[in-house]
Amino acid sequence: MFPEVNSCYSYEECKATADWLLAQTDVRPTVGIVCGSGLGGLADLLKDQVAFNYKDIPNFPQSTVHGHAGRLVFGHLKGRPCVCMQGRFHLYEGYSIHKITLPMRIFKLLGVETVMLTNAAGGLNHDFKMGDIMIIKDHLNLPGFAGINPLNGPNDERFGVRFLCMSDAYDRELQQLAMEVGQDLGYGDFLKEGVYCVLGGPTFETIAEGRMLHRLGADAVGMSTVHEVIVARHCGMRVFALSLITNQVVMDYDSEERANHEEVLQVGRQRAAQLERLVYTMVTKIVHNNYGLRD
Numbered sequence: 001m002f003p004e005v006n007s008c009y010s011y012e013e014c015k016a017t018a019d020w021l022l023a024q025t026d027v028r029p030t031v032g033i034v035c036g037s038g039l040g041g042l043a044d045l046l047k048d049q050v051a052f053n054y055k056d057i058p059n060f061p062q063s064t065v066h067g068h069a070g071r072l073v074f075g076h077l078k079g080r081p082c083v084c085m086q087g088r089f090h091l092y093e094g095y096s097i098h099k100i101t102l103p104m105r106i107f108k109l110l111g112v113e114t115v116m117l118t119n120a121a122g123g124l125n126h127d128f129k130m131g132d133i134m135i136i137k138d139h140l141n142l143p144g145f146a147g148i149n150p151l152n153g154p155n156d157e158r159f160g161v162r163f164l165c166m167s168d169a170y171d172r173e174l175q176q177l178a179m180e181v182g183q184d185l186g187y188g189d190f191l192k193e194g195v196y197c198v199l200g201g202p203t204f205e206t207i208a209e210g211r212m213l214h215r216l217g218a219d220a221v222g223m224s225t226v227h228e229v230i231v232a233r234h235c236g237m238r239v240f241a242l243s244l245i246t247n248q249v250v251m252d253y254d255s256e257e258r259a260n261h262e263e264v265l266q267v268g269r270q271r272a273a274q275l276e277r278l279v280y281t282m283v284t285k286i287v288h289n290n291y292g293l294r295d
């Protein structure tokens, strides 16, 4: 009935990985962080670190992309127990969609309640500039339109429901908190909100594709995050996500601009400290168990 189920991980396999990790650290994270391209510095903010190379974690894939270190780091941000993926996985690396999203189920089994994801993305909204930080309020899952979805295959109710509601995927309270924290930090000029569109990559967009995505209502485009968000929501974690606009998607045949990964990493380096500060400050204001926020 499900011919491709071999690429799925069973609940027991996910649990074995989570238990392996829990046996090696006393940190019991309630916040899980995913660092996008060039944004791995967030993990370095964690205190009392216990870090694992992905290659040493049972069932974990390896990072193959420059700017994704490939370490899972446990530690504390101002006393809050966190786990941070210093590097994520993408479909274009050749992994199955179940493999690239496996860490979200591991997060859940570690006790994570809130997931905070970051990514580098190309700007489609004409009002966006390089270096803007976009709070993701919604997404367009283009691979999903073609039947590529991390929840394909048999559904294990221990993780979540068969048919997942996605109209509340991005937690509105956390978006509001990000706006408030951003204003307090003086980020008003470059803090935006918008819709993220995921493509499979690894090719950047053609001009016609960029124009089409813009018309469809996307403000930024990238090759990650959405699959993780789906799996995180499926197992009941709260989700917050940010895009750093590292380049403007070329939408004009006369433009001399050419998208490239080096520029993505370079802009990441320039804005990393501010993005890290925003996430760090938000984490210190999240209170768990009652889903409330601290004053």
Ligand SMILES: O=P(O)(O)O[C@H]1O[C@H](CO)[C@@H](O)[C@H]1O
Pocket (backbone or CB within 6 Å): 035, 036, 037, 038, 065, 088, 090, 118, 119, 120, 121, 201, 222, 223, 224, 225, 260, 261, 264
């Ligand atoms: O989404 P993250 O992992 O930040 O990476 C982004 O940067 C890479 C392209 O430069 C792509 O992988 C794109 O998705």
Ligand code: HPA
Pocket (backbone or CB within 6 Å): 120, 121, 122, 123, 204, 205, 221, 222, 223, 246, 247, 248, 249, 259, 264
């Ligand atoms: O322009 C882009 N397109 C897709 N993914 C990206 N990641 C960073 N920039 C881009």
